Amino acid sequence: MQKAVEILSQSATDLDTSELYVLLSQHYRKLNESLFALVLDRLMGDSRVRFDSQRKCFTHKAKKEHTGIVVTPAQNLPYVIEDDTGERFSLTQDAAKLYLPGDAVRFRAGHSSEPWDDVYLFANVTEVIDHAVAEIVGEVKKNKSKNGKVTYHFKKFDPRLCNLSVKFTEPDSVLEAWVDQKAVAAIERYPSKDDPRVYVRIDRVLEVNNDADLEIELAVRQFNLPYEFSPGTMQEAEKLPEKVLAKDRARRVDLRDVPFCTIDGEDARDFDDAVYAEPLKDGAFRLLVAIADVSYYVKPGSDIDHDAQMRSTSVYFPRRVIPMLPEKLCNGLCSLNPNVDRLTMVCDMVIDSLGMVKAYQFYPGVIHSHARLTYTNAWKYLSGEAVEETDVPATVRGSLDNLYALYKVLRQARKTRGAIDFATRETLVKTDEKGDIVAIVARESNDAHRLIEECMLAANTCAADFIGRHKKLSLYRVHDSPSVDKLLELRRTLSGFGLSLSGGNKPTAADYEAVVEAVSDKPYSDVIQTALLRSMQRAVYSPDNIGHYGLGYEAYTHFTSPIRRYPDLLVHRTIRGILSRRTYRPTVYAASCSVLNSLSGMTLKRTLLAMPQPEKEQATDPSRGAWVELGKITSACERRADDASRDVTAWLKCRYMKSIASDKQKFTATITAVTSYGLYVQLQDIFVDGFVHISNIGFDYYGYTIEGKLVGETFGEEFAVGDVVTVSLIDVDEDRRRIDFRISRSRR
Structure with a gap:
């Protein structure tokens, strides 16, 4: 096993299984297929090695330089998400203060030299490619020691920046005027190994009326949303x-x-x-x-x-x-x-x-x-x-x-x-x-909502058909079919309710709709529909029309909201060009591409790689490259906006629960997901989500079954998706957007 890892680390290229067998047999003459199969099994689980299932190749992670995005959970150590695979690599405690959330970095995989760090692979960052954070919001504070020495520090409001050490560039005489004021500080110099501090300059007052406004300001910067017009x-x-x-x-x-x-x-x-x-x-x-x-x-x-x-x-x-x-x-x-x-x-x-x-x-x-x-x-x-x-x-x-x-x-x-x-x-x-x-x-929904939705769907499909008939490039709204692993997870959830999804590995939208109709009048309808949604791919914008799986359309685009969506504006320009007998060719502005280097952009990249690829003859249009890039930009911006809105809503839910709930109050909740470490629940009356850790379920020892349930070993009590339970509040962590409950009692 160790020799196989050594061979991979010394190889200049990736090795397929047959090549690895030949090289390994040169060192071990008694190597046979059964022994080699055992080696392969162990290699699959080795953190030093990556296996490409499509190419059937092994590569040693440490010899390859990767790119990734730094992610910092609130009040925790950061890690790096690798761009191509989405794999996580830890950062050591010493490195945590050198990198800001959203930093695009180049790194090599390796193990920490510190004995207190875990055995997982760490990211040894070799270069910061781009910084996502340019401003820090906080409050200037003044401290006076017993011996009379006065110092100033910056109280950071963003809990993701807990590892950073901030130093002002202004003299104390300037800082005195900012004491106890909420302010926006511009970063003048980023941390380095020689000086692991962030140097900032107080730029302007942060005008917020309450905590909710402050949280939005943090989200704007956390997700790097452009918020000021030029x-x-x-x-x-x-x-x-x-x-x-x-x-x-x-x-x-x-x-x-x-x-x-x-x-x-x-x-x-x-x-x-x-x-x-x-x-x-x-x-x-x-x-x-x-x-x-x-x-x-x-x-x-x-x-x-x-x-x-x-x-x-x-x-x-x-x-x-x-x-x-x-x-x-x-x-x-x-x-x-x-x-x-x-x-x-x-x-x-x-x-x-x-x-x-x-x-x-x-x-x-x-x-x-x-x-x-x-x-x-x-x-x-x-x-x-x-x-x-x-x-x-x-x-x-x-x-x-x-x-x-x-x-x-x-x-x-x-x-x-x-x-x-x-x-x-x-x-x-x-x-x-x-x-x-x-x-x-x-949010209430009635037939007036659905009336407008159907009118918009009709107009959007006509726009897609119009563009397709005139053989012009533009942006379609495309939606791919679910992946096999998501379908397996979905079917496991459905089986617990006596439901099934037809269609094998290629279910149609009608197969999904059959499940929706089957539970339309059931109390667990919301849970099932949420599970169905989680199994679906996310729709994206692309010039390559692969149809819209969920809506059942062969061609679909967005035409009806050009005030709030840039793809719709591009579709309008395409249609205007057709009406005037010319071809609209878009321009990609350099500043717009920055979102592709963000976490949203890299997640999108992996989504696009899994989608059907276009035919080669389509690449002849000179504007095709611009359309492809705009599809990526607009899709990534959409994800970024959704994530920012969801983050603020999650904080608001935490704040609300903190203000109304007590540890003695009971809530009726529905289990929305079951994992080996606990239950995700949604309160029925307040529409708030939370988590019940396995240690807060009861006095029994609970095991996770292949059916996706938690079952008590001694008393046999079961918890499954869709079960209604009574919970009480344990803790609310606004920084982590986390609400913890305990089970008070349960009923089916």
């Missing part, structure tokens, strides 16, 4: 008109007399889409989806376009939004506000009685929205409740009735198509005027 962007925005000008309406279809309406949430501020429907003969409908014509105002190469591409998406936090576009565009000139003229790109469709789009066309138009409806008021009207004229004006009620009738047709077509129809709950954090949390509930 001066050039602000100047360009200022030059834009306050309203649609007469010259802007030229060569557009005038639809201002059509009673369009927007339907959005109560807290929405920007309105991308307006809809209108009218009946035709034989049960068919005409559906008009008018989308804000952002491409008319945001020109390629402009400063606004630079910033929009770098952000790629708006980021939504409770009580705060980091928009993709300046406010004058996203809340003003491009937003389809009621009773004002707005420029749009219109998808005009004819849909038959079976929900099939029989004809469509795209054209630039100008509309005058007749009403801004909320989901709540629209659903009240559609369900027959009395509503005020101000809530649902009479001018749009006829169209709303037609839209609802069309929705039922489209819904049936969706079912026939076999698309997966998840009914998962989203978190809604309710806050008061001060920003304090008053409740965490599930």
